[in-house]
Amino acid sequence: MTTNTKRANLAPLLVDVAVPVGGYYLLKNGFGMSTLAALGWSSVVPALRTAWGAVKERTVNGLAALILFVNVVGLLLSLVSGDPRLMLAKDSGVSSAIGIGILVSVALGRPMMTAAMKPWVVKGDAGREEAWGRLASGSARFRRAEKVFSLVWGVVLLAECLVRVVGAYTLPVDTMVWLGTVILAVAMALGFLLSGALAAGPMAHMVIAEAKGSRSTAGTPVPVQV
Known part of the structure; x- marks a missing residue:
C-alpha cells in the first residue's frame, strides 16, 4: 500500500x-x-x-x-415556500436528482458510483489498483457488477424520494418532520447492504483474487531452456 x-x-x-x-x-x-x-x-x-x-x-x-x-x-x-406539505416533499428533490443522475450514468455505460466505491475496494494498494484496471477492461462479470452497484443506489434513492413524497401528503406534518430523517437513514442502510452484497463484495473478491494471481505469476521462476 x-x-x-x-x-x-x-x-x-x-x-x-x-x-x-x-x-x-x-x-x-x-x-x-x-x-x-x-x-x-x-x-x-x-x-x-x-x-x-x-x-x-x-x-x-x-x-x-x-x-x-x-x-x-x-x-x-x-x-418553493408556503405549503408545509410541499416544503416537506421538496426535501426529497435532492435524492431524486442524485438517483436520476446515477441511473443516467448507468444507461450511458459510465456508472457514476464507481468513483465512490473504488477507494474502499483497492485500499490504496498498487497491486489491487492494477488488478482493478485489468478486470475493468477484460472482465464482463466485473463490469456488470460495477453497473449493478450504481443501479442499486439509483433505485434506492428514487424509492426513498417516492416514499417521502407519499408520506408528505398522506401523514400528519408533525409526523413527517421526524419520519423523513428515519426514511433517509433506512434507505442509506438498505443501499449499503444491497450494493455491498450484490456488487461491492463480489468485486472486492475478484480484485483480491486477480491481484494474488498476478503476484503468484510474477513470482514463478521462468524455466531455462538448455
Missing part, C-alpha cells in the same frame, strides 16, 4: 463531493448564509470541475456534474 496511490484514489471524492457538500454546510451553518447563497457558492467548485473536464479533457466529470445538478435542483426548490 502506498500513500500516493491512496491519495490519488481519494482525491476525486474529496474534490468532487466533500468540498462542495462541506462548503455548503460551512457557509450555511458556520457563516450564517442563506440556503440560496450557500448553494450558489458551493456550486462554484463542481461547476469549474465540470467546465474544465468538458473543455480541457473533452470529458464530463460525473461526480462534479452530479453535485452541480443537485445544487441547481436545490436552488430551484429553495424558491
Whole structure:
C-alpha cells in the first residue's frame, strides 16, 4: 500500500463531493448564509470541475456534474415556500436528482458510483489498483457488477424520494418532520447492504483474487531452456 496511490484514489471524492457538500454546510451553518447563497457558492467548485473536464479533457466529470445538478435542483426548490406539505416533499428533490443522475450514468455505460466505491475496494494498494484496471477492461462479470452497484443506489434513492413524497401528503406534518430523517437513514442502510452484497463484495473478491494471481505469476521462476 502506498500513500500516493491512496491519495490519488481519494482525491476525486474529496474534490468532487466533500468540498462542495462541506462548503455548503460551512457557509450555511458556520457563516450564517442563506440556503440560496450557500448553494450558489458551493456550486462554484463542481461547476469549474465540470467546465474544465468538458473543455480541457473533452470529458464530463460525473461526480462534479452530479453535485452541480443537485445544487441547481436545490436552488430551484429553495424558491418553493408556503405549503408545509410541499416544503416537506421538496426535501426529497435532492435524492431524486442524485438517483436520476446515477441511473443516467448507468444507461450511458459510465456508472457514476464507481468513483465512490473504488477507494474502499483497492485500499490504496498498487497491486489491487492494477488488478482493478485489468478486470475493468477484460472482465464482463466485473463490469456488470460495477453497473449493478450504481443501479442499486439509483433505485434506492428514487424509492426513498417516492416514499417521502407519499408520506408528505398522506401523514400528519408533525409526523413527517421526524419520519423523513428515519426514511433517509433506512434507505442509506438498505443501499449499503444491497450494493455491498450484490456488487461491492463480489468485486472486492475478484480484485483480491486477480491481484494474488498476478503476484503468484510474477513470482514463478521462468524455466531455462538448455
